[in-house]
Amino acid sequence: xxxxxxxxxxxxxxxxxxxxxxxxDGTGRLLAEELEDHPVPGVEAVALHQLVPEVAAKVAEAAxxxxxDARADASAPWVRLERIxxxxxxxxxxxxxxxxxxxxxxxxxxxxxxEAWLLSVAGFRFDHGEGLSPSARRAxxxxxxxxxxx
Amino acid sequence: xxxTLTINPVTRIEGHARITIQMNEQGAxxxxxxxxxxxxxxxxxxxxxxxxxxxxxxxxxxxxxPVSHLLAASKAGDAIMxxxxxxxxxxxxxxxxxxxxxxxxxxxxxxxxxxxxxLGMDAPVAERHVLGVAAKHPEVVKDGIRLRQIGQRMIERxxxxxxHPAWTVPGGVNKPLSAGVRDEILADLPEALDIARRxxxxxxxxxxxxxxEIATFANFPTLFLALATPDGGLEHYxxxxxxxxxxxxxxxxxxxxxxxxDFIGERTENxxxxxxxxxxxxxxxxxxxxxxxxxxxxxxxxxxTPNADAAxxxxxKLGQGAVLSSFHYHQARLIEIVYCIERAMEILRHPDLLxxxxxxxxxxxxxxxxxxxxAPRGILIHHYKVDDNGLITWANLIxxxxxxxxAMNRGITQAxxxxxxxxxxxxxxxxxxxxxxxxxxxxxxxxxxxVGRMAMRVELRDRDGNILDERQRD
Numbered sequence: 001x002x003x004x005x006x007x008x009x010x011x012x013x014x015x016x017x018x019x020x021x022x023x024x025d026g027t028g029r030l031l032a033e034e035l036e037d038h039p040v041p042g043v044e045a046v047a048l049h050q051l052v053p054e055v056a057a058k059v060a061e062a063a064x065x066x067x068x069d070a071r072a073d074a075s076a077p078w079v080r081l082e083r084i085x086x087x088x089x090x091x092x093x094x095x096x097x098x099x100x101x102x103x104x105x106x107x108x109x110x111x112x113x114x115e116a117w118l119l120s121v122a123g124f125r126f127d128h129g130e131g132l133s134p135s136a137r138r139a140x141x142x143x144x145x146x147x148x149x150x
Numbered sequence: 151x152x153x154t155l156t157i158n159p160v161t162r163i164e165g166h167a168r169i170t171i172q173m174n175e176q177g178a179x180x181x182x183x184x185x186x187x188x189x190x191x192x193x194x195x196x197x198x199x200x201x202x203x204x205x206x207x208x209x210x211x212x213x214x215x216p217v218s219h220l221l222a223a224s225k226a227g228d229a230i231m232x233x234x235x236x237x238x239x240x241x242x243x244x245x246x247x248x249x250x251x252x253x254x255x256x257x258x259x260x261x262x263x264x265x266x267x268x269l270g271m272d273a274p275v276a277e278r279h280v281l282g283v284a285a286k287h288p289e290v291v292k293d294g295i296r297l298r299q300i301g302q303r304m305i306e307r308x309x310x311x312x313x314h315p316a317w318t319v320p321g322g323v324n325k326p327l328s329a330g331v332r333d334e335i336l337a338d339l340p341e342a343l344d345i346a347r348r349x350x351x352x353x354x355x356x357x358x359x360x361x362x363e364i365a366t367f368a369n370f371p372t373l374f375l376a377l378a379t380p381d382g383g384l385e386h387y388x389x390x391x392x393x394x395x396x397x398x399x400x401x402x403x404x405x406x407x408x409x410x411x412d413f414i415g416e417r418t419e420n421x422x423x424x425x426x427x428x429x430x431x432x433x434x435x436x437x438x439x440x441x442x443x444x445x446x447x448x449x450x451x452x453x454x455t456p457n458a459d460a461a462x463x464x465x466x467k468l469g470q471g472a473v474l475s476s477f478h479y480h481q482a483r484l485i486e487i488v489y490c491i492e493r494a495m496e497i498l499r500h501p502d503l504l505x506x507x508x509x510x511x512x513x514x515x516x517x518x519x520x521x522x523x524x525a526p527r528g529i530l531i532h533h534y535k536v537d538d539n540g541l542i543t544w545a546n547l548i549x550x551x552x553x554x555x556x557a558m559n560r561g562i563t564q565a566x567x568x569x570x571x572x573x574x575x576x577x578x579x580x581x582x583x584x585x586x587x588x589x590x591x592x593x594x595x596x597x598x599x600x601v602g603r604m605a606m607r608v609e610l611r612d613r614d615g616n617i618l619d620e621r622q623r624d
Contacts, residue, residue, distance in 0.1 A: 020210075049210075052257070052298070053257070053291075053295055054298045108285050108288055109291050109292050
């Protein structure tokens with residue numbers, strides 16, 4: 001295996017997504033953008049408006065994937081890190097994908113099953129408007145530690 | 151007793167909507183209505199912003215087709231500045247738009263509609279999605295992902311970002327193209343053309359399975375409206391507005407897109423946030439028109455690239471005059487993918503493509519500007535009014551999907567009358583009514599999508615609103 005191939009296979013992919021014009025919905029994207037701006041060795045960050053199918057190709061190239069998204073449920077703990085697996089998401093699929101669907105796509109199309117996690121950050125305000133709410137900013141600050149650890 | 155069937159939300163479309171089907175006492179369908187249930191309010195909250203910011207703001211209307219908004223907003227800005235942008239800026243904008251069309255059409259065909267086309271309208275709902283297609287036809291899904299990647303990479307290489315790029319600005323684009331980027335984009339396109347050819351072969355092999363759907367998926371005469379080149383060619387970025395009837399006879403030609411208000415009226419309905427535009431000279435009842443890929447090909451006399459023109463000749467055989475069944479939007483999308491790949495190759499080989507003069511600079515010279523492009527789903531209009539300082543005082547966005555609203559409503563009524571009987575929806579009937587909407591690939595705009603918020607719910611209600619039956623899709 002070439003050094004280049006080693007680098008591709010053994011990296012961590014952080015996928016953060018959300019709509020920054022819908023308040024706290026943009027949390028995941030914001031965190032991924034921070035990682036894009038301040039790269040961590042071995043970690044590739046992708047900031048998106050929403051999950052789209054071609055992300056599956058990137059997922060398939062990673063050893064570990066961390067999906068980062070806002071969570072409509074604002075209950076404690078504000079930051080949750082949970083292991084997720086490939087799963088059919090049926091009627092939920094639209095233009096936007098769910099993480100489990102992307103994992104399934106990576107498995108079925110590219111025969112790749114990276115270790116996957118969902119880092120969900122509590123959101124408190126999803127109305128029209130830019131910027132995170134004060135509570136979401138605190139939650140996002142808590143999320144930075146685990147997202148960098150990976 | 152009259153009954154109402156509700157499909158809520160409609161799946162595998164962009165955004166949030168529901169369909170209500172009105173049943174009469176005999177258990178037959180009276181009417182069907184497409185409701186867009188989300189409200190975004192962009193036109194209101196852009197008031198007070200500088201017009202130069204409008205491309206960046208309005209591009210956020212959608213995560214799938216931001217480039218179309220970017221271009222329409224930039225063109226409206228060009229008009230406010232009263233400038234004619236440098237020829238190479240127009241060339242580069244067209245190139246960016248090709249990338250957008252390729253990725254957006256690929257999403258519709260491969261990821262949203264392939265479950266219906268390859269697994270069948272009656273396939274079990276638990277399998278009828280792109281993951282089900284991936285399990286049975288992984289190479290097709292891989293092609294779809296690759297085609298979208300190529301389109302997205304075109305956008306990213308040109309504009310720096312895949313989603314919400316801010317490369318095009320009022321006056322042109324903010325950075326010329328380098329030879330390296332040109333060559334990288336060009337290197338991907340032969341593969342894209344191969345993928346498109348495979349898709350055509352596949353489509354030709356399965357389309358005969360859908361004769362009933364072709365006959366009943368919005369298969370009726372309407373007008374068709376699109377941009378065209380002055381000599382009637384397919385046009386996505388500029389040009390004139392052309393309207394043809396069901397016989398493909400021109401109803402109007404060489405209309406100035408900036409004067410859209412002369413020929414497009416807008417009706418609002420109390421059941422939907424989506425406006426219902428109509429061709430004004432004919433009134434609401436007779437002015438129903440369709441836009442988007444099928445409309446553009448009905449309007450156009452030619453595409454102007456070799457493979458797309460050959461495919462257009464094949465497409466013409468689907469109708470006596472215009473092609474009428476909205477099922478054929480799928481084929482039209484394929485043709486436009488081919489066209490955009492070939493057009494992008496032409497542009498990339500243009501001798502002046504690296505010309506560094508790509509931006510005209512000016513201030514606020516007019517108080518009003520209109521920008522019009524063909525988005526993947528149809529004609530997109532941005533119209534702004536500004537004050538002396540260039541701050542937006544009024545904005546009107548007529549989005550591509552809206553133009554098809556009247557036709558979508560008539561289309562689901564036609565399909566529901568054919569496929570829905572009695573007071574219960576079968577999965578196959580439900581899916582076919584939804585599939586009519588999916589033919590148009592409506593983009594109702596993405597909104598909040600936080601974890602755990604998407605599901606499919608179908609309700610059966612009586613005329614008083616009482617739920618008689620319901621079904622949940624997770």
